[in-house]
Amino acid sequence: MAKTAKYKGINHLSGKDRLLVALMVLVPTALVVWLVWVPAVGSVLLSFTNWDGIGPIRDADLPAGAYRRLAASEVEALKRLDKAR
Numbered sequence: 001m002a003k004t005a006k007y008k009g010i011n012h013l014s015g016k017d018r019l020l021v022a023l024m025v026l027v028p029t030a031l032v033v034w035l036v037w038v039p040a041v042g043s044v045l046l047s048f049t050n051w052d053g054i055g056p057i058r059d060a061d062l063p064a065g066a067y068r069r070l071a072a073s074e075v076e077a078l079k080r081l082d083k084a085r
Contacts, residue, residue: 010018051057 010021013021046057048060048062049057050060
């Protein structure tokens with residue numbers, strides 16, 4: 001019966017194998033960060049501005065707590081919807 005080799009950790013991999021593992025982790029991670037998280041954070045930051053896509057970006061004149069009130073109204077709407085079931 002053939003013995004199966006035990007995994008001895010990443011330190012026992014050759015230099016090429018370590019490079020390949022690093023690339024297989026870093027490339028997809030960089031793509032996800034660039035294509036998902038950067039636009040998501042940009043959208044949140046742009047929500048605090050008045051910008052129509054053309055011209056300079058100006059600060060939005062939001063009253064204090066505008067997002068908090070919006071979130072509270074959404075929670076209340078969900079509660080009413082749940083009670084209606």
